[in-house]
Amino acid sequence: MPRVFSRKVSRLLRRGRRLALGTAAAGLAGQLTLAAGVVAADALRKRRDHVERDAPERDPVSATVRGARVTTYTYGQYLYDDMIAAIDEAEDFVYLASYIWKGDDVGRAFKDAVVRAADRGVLVCLVFDGFANLVVPREFLDFPDGVHMLRFPVLRTALPIIDIRASGRDHRKILVVDGRVGFVGGYNIGSLYATSWRDTHVRVEGDSVWELTNAFTDFWNRHKGKRRPQLPDSGTMEWNANIRAARNEPSRVVYPVRALYLEAIDRAVHRIWITQGYFIPDREILHGLLTAASRGVDVRVVMPQASNHVLADIVAQSYYATLLEGGVRLHLYHDVMVHAKTMTVDGQWATIGTANIDRLSMQGNYEINLEIVDEQQAAHMENIFRADLEQCHELTLEEWERRGRGTRLVERVLQPLQVML
Template identity: 70%
Template sequence: MPTDLLTTDARDLLRSVRRVTLRTAGWAVLGQLSLAAGVVAADAIRKRRDEGDDPSAPADPPLHVDVEDDRITTYTYGRALYDDMIAAIDAAQDYVYLASYIWKGDSVGQEFKDAVIRAAERGVTVCVVFDGFANLVVPRSFIRFPGSVHVMQFPVLRPGLPLLDLRRTGRDHRKILVVDGLVGFVGGYNIGELYATKWRDTHVRVEGPGVWELQNAFVDFWNRHRRPAQPELVDSGTERWGSPLHAARNEPSRLVYPVRALYLEAIDRAMHRIWITQGYFIPDPEVLEGLLRAAKRGVDVRVIMPEHSNHVLADIVARYYWSELLEGGVHLHLYKDVMVHAKTATVDGRWATVGTANIDRLSLRGNYEINLEIISRDQAERMETVFRRDLERCEEMTLDRWRGRPWYYRVLERSLRPLEAML
């Protein structure tokens, strides 16, 4: 048989295989998307059915502690946090830097909008940042501010193809407020009525030299992404080294993701207990391995997460890992009735972190995030108090109970696991 005929046959076979492969992959993706859409629709029906049952988050008081030269206040109730944030803005004399991933156009959102406008009108430099994608449903009229307020809407789409330029990926998922370099806030709370009383989240206020950690994060982000007409903020260094407070900042534009390393190192050091609270807990292989190794060496590893989060697909994907975690000795606690959205952890009563990053791919390897690391027995003790308080509102998932789940749970977990790359 002629060589050129063999070549033609081989090419035809290759084309045929390629067509079949692409068609099969296309149907698989379509099937996953259809299944995901069905799950989301079913969850929406469940939420509408449960609308009459609208419990509130526990109105626990803030906890205070001194960490060397800094005063740290830990908030677990949104309304208390918002009151103190607005009071800080109203007391501003020099500048207000505010970043929020979500800024709802409701009554709470209006309170914050009015506060920053009041500050700007009395001559305070006000710079605010919010994520364009996260606020697509917010009325355009609400996100219009007077010219005295410098506004950066982090764009939904940026120039350049994200697949070719990793520096242009990621959403701005941070929640930061800094006032006059004297007080700073950071944590999981977005701005909105729902979060004020209906969600369980965690934020901290810092008063003292540690505020620089948060201010520096805001200034660096602003100066890197500002438009030419927007002011360049003063970029100051700090004389303070070896602080017990350190801000780990994930920054796609610089291809650095230290929050993940922060968690991995703390897990690796643990000897007694690792207590984690997460709204969305989808550990990557290294985090999963670290937790299992810690449990194997006798560390008390516990994770609090919502029984039902506001993202049902994230819940299902997360549950793919429950069998391995439970079999490995990790305790899983499901927070009842309200959404827990906190991003916190404490290790051995010595180390704690509070911030904006979830333990999932988007937060640890994708978005702009900031977590405050605090090495302090006193602050760790406060975080353990919060954790124990939360445990009272949780139900533990046991291995026997999980093994007895309906067969269709297993189908959903395996079928939707590939969506992990987008969560």
């Protein structure tokens, strides 16, 4: 009798597992089908309603941070002009990493500049992400033999979702020239970004350029393979605690950018001002912001009214009610895409870099953010934030609660896709 009972229990358990797996598979299939439909509908809408608008054209501003000169850019064309000028002045080396490198006029200008540098004997090392550039013509991404190029592979394991160390994209945007000047921030390379996106990038001059040189060198030497040159790992005797680079490195399971944000949020007394292209906070960051708001901190987030990734928008929107109810103020940037990844705290601390506040950036991708502790630099960042507010509509809780049932349903169904964004 016990054996018969045991067999029945085993059959019931197997049926239960099959039913659970079938239900989960059906749920995932439904989510993916809905997601595909939303993406297709959004693509049609953008083609129908597309009007190219220019981003605000603002001059770069500079600050001196304990001997280093930091220049902040919010207009792409000004940034690109200075980056290409720096490459044309290179005498020793050019290290350039870009998540996206478009094959358009701006992309060709950068390609011509690095080829000119290689032709005059400068060591040129380039990194770009294979997945992000799948749509770029392959012939454009072919460089002469004098240019050393690392195309970060689309797939580096048979099980990319399971092995997070092998699934992260190289999302960094870094340029270092001769160890004397470095650039980092949210701008990819392309004509669209030159005039039509609102992003933030910084140029660093002085000993603190080592932070960016070292970041590029470590990544290159770890992933270069056997055919590419080994770059010198110099170390530094200079310790400028006011400018530090936090680098997410999935291959080493190291993710300090998230800790950087969490610690700064925890320290805030007066204000936390965040600008993000894709704002999908995890539980700890969400808790930190709500806790800060509850103790009277002015917590504000500037994000796109409609970004270039509709699924990211929908998942982000699933947090709006919680944020608004908790006292966080949300400002939706209209007309152009805001893509910056910045935060300031209390007029003393700022970060500018490549990491979004979402799972991919915080726990998946190779990223780099500069942490800058300086009142002058923080003041520049706060002025930029105030100027951005003039291009925004502040979303209120009352307005958000008036959204339709269909919108709420889509949010509820697609919110679990947060783990993929």
